[in-house]
Amino acid sequence: MAKWGQGDPRWIVEERADATNVNNWHWTERDATSWSKRKLKEVLEGLVVEGEAGRCEIGDLKHVEGEASCNSRKGKLIFFYEWNLRLSWKGTVKESGEKHKGSVEIPNLSEENEVDDTEINVSKKKGEGDVLKDLMRTEGTTKVREALRDYLKALKTEFTLGMILPTKAPVGQELATERKPSGSTVQDSVTSQSLDMVGVKIPTVRIHMREVFNSPADELYSIFTKKELIQKFSKCPAVIEAEKGGKLQMFEGSVSGEYTELVPSQRIVLKWRCRSWPDEHYATVALNFQDLAPQSELELECKGVPVAHEESTRQCWKKQYFEEIHILLQQSKDNME
Numbered sequence: 001m002a003k004w005g006q007g008d009p010r011w012i013v014e015e016r017a018d019a020t021n022v023n024n025w026h027w028t029e030r031d032a033t034s035w036s037k038r039k040l041k042e043v044l045e046g047l048v049v050e051g052e053a054g055r056c057e058i059g060d061l062k063h064v065e066g067e068a069s070c071n072s073r074k075g076k077l078i079f080f081y082e083w084n085l086r087l088s089w090k091g092t093v094k095e096s097g098e099k100h101k102g103s104v105e106i107p108n109l110s111e112e113n114e115v116d117d118t119e120i121n122v123s124k125k126k127g128e129g130d131v132l133k134d135l136m137r138t139e140g141t142t143k144v145r146e147a148l149r150d151y152l153k154a155l156k157t158e159f160t161l162g163m164i165l166p167t168k169a170p171v172g173q174e175l176a177t178e179r180k181p182s183g184s185t186v187q188d189s190v191t192s193q194s195l196d197m198v199g200v201k202i203p204t205v206r207i208h209m210r211e212v213f214n215s216p217a218d219e220l221y222s223i224f225t226k227k228e229l230i231q232k233f234s235k236c237p238a239v240i241e242a243e244k245g246g247k248l249q250m251f252e253g254s255v256s257g258e259y260t261e262l263v264p265s266q267r268i269v270l271k272w273r274c275r276s277w278p279d280e281h282y283a284t285v286a287l288n289f290q291d292l293a294p295q296s297e298l299e300l301e302c303k304g305v306p307v308a309h310e311e312s313t314r315q316c317w318k319k320q321y322f323e324e325i326h327i328l329l330q331q332s333k334d335n336m337e
Contacts, residue, residue, distance in 0.1 A: 032068040032159055034252050035276050036081065039154055040064060042315060043147040044087060049140040053131035056091030056140060058104065066109075070160050077160055081152075083109040089122075089140070091132040100132050101125050104144060115148050158308055159276045202278060205310050207302040211322045215329050217291040218265040220298060223325055224287060225268070233324040248272075251320065257282065265289060274313065277306055283313075298322075 040061060047058040068081035085106040092099050102124035109118050120141050124133040213220050223229045225242035230250065239249035246259045254275045261269035270285040283304035290297045305313045 029069055029071045030160075032070055032081070032155060033066075034254055035159055036068040036083075036151070036155065037064055038251075038254065038320075039151050039159075039312075040083070040085065042312075042319070043150045043154075044085075044144065047140075047143050047147060049089075049091075049135060049143055051135045051139050052094065053135045054092050054094040056089050056132055056136055058140075058144070059088035059090060062086045062088055062103070068155065070155070077156070079111055079156065081109070081111055081155070085109065087144075089136060091135070093131060102133060102136065104136065104140070106144070106148075109148060115145050115152065118145070118148065120144055154312075158312060202281065203307045204283075204304045205307055207300070207305055207310065207314055207317075209300040209302075209314070209317060211298050211300070212292070212295055213298060213325065213329060214295055214333070216293060217289040217296040220296050220325075221265045221268070221289050223328070225262070229328070233328040234320070235324075255316070257285075260284075265291075272302070274309065274316065276312075277309060281306065 041064075044058055045061055049056040049058075063086035064083065065085075066081070066083035068079075068083070071078045071080070083106065087104040087106075088101065089104055090099065090101045102122065105121040105123070107119055107121070109115075122133060122136045122140060124130070124136075215223075223233065225240070227238055227240040230238045230240055234250050236250065236252050239247055241247045242259055242262060244259060244262065247256075248259060248270065249256045255272070256275070257270050257272035259268065260271055261267065266289055268287040270287075271282045272285040273282045281304075283302050286299075286301045286303075288299040288301075290299070300317060302313065302317070
């Protein structure tokens with residue numbers, strides 16, 4: 001047996017407080033199927049294709065079948081994915097104003113083929129409008145391939161963050177990691193960023209968002225604390241224990257956490273994470289409700305978001321929370337009328 005400090009560096013664990021197998025020398029696997037389904041919807045739905053013939057837009061991801069995973073062995077990442085996808089599209093002919101619909105099918109997106117070689121089939125419902133079909137076969141196919149590349153890039157970077165764990169970093173490197181990113185950006189409702197270290201020691205940012213909803217504050221508060229309402233807007237089973245120390249799990253386990261503070265109709269604080277984040281890393285999410293009768297304003301502060309997941313986290317709150325809550329509130333209003 002090698003003396004302490006003289007073994008194979010791939011097995012050195014004394015330099016890590018958690019005694020982790022550095023660089024995943026052993027085989028490990030992470031299921032990327034649920035994450036991939038959300039990411040594919042994110043990159044494909046809403047794509048706009050314009051040309052001299054008219055304008056088309058990719059609609060819903062009607063069918064998504066397959067699986068994806070990421071494996072690590074000896075410090076190397078190995079990806080497996082195989083998808084059968086079908087999307088809807090609709091368009092308007094520029095000259096006549098006629099509207100037409102169709103579908104885009106991707107029967108075999110897998111690691112066995114390059115994106116440029118992946119089969120993409122465009123079809124249109126019966127009737128005229130072949131000019132739009134041609135537009136989708138040319139410009140539309142190009143846009144779809146670009147979106148698929150975005151998915152694969154995110155799979156190999158965003159999803160895998162934390163799978164390959166570093167050995168103990170030199171002091172200079174640790175200091176560099178702790179420095180605040182230079183510059184600041186203001187996009188949509190994000191108003192500030194800063195470098196924070198929460199949980200696993202990685203560079204993080206703080207996201208600040210505001211959103212106004214057509215409901216009183218107490219009703220909006222209930223949407224974040226009542227299981228039946230959360231399951232309605234998330235469209236998935238959920239685990240909700242709305243009390244201090246209570247567990248939270250949503251979106252098929254893609255989001256999980258714990259309630260740490262609850263002030264009815266005023267404030268909720270969560271220990272919150274996405275499954276694709278480094279293991280055991282949590283952000284602190286504060287939700288502050290302000291009554292603007294008959295509306296209310298929600299202020300979100302999400303502190304401790306991994307830098308590489310900033311945009312996906314922002315989109316998660318915007319699309320999977322805020323937009324779906326707006327839809328739920330509108331549906332409730334329509335039912336009352």
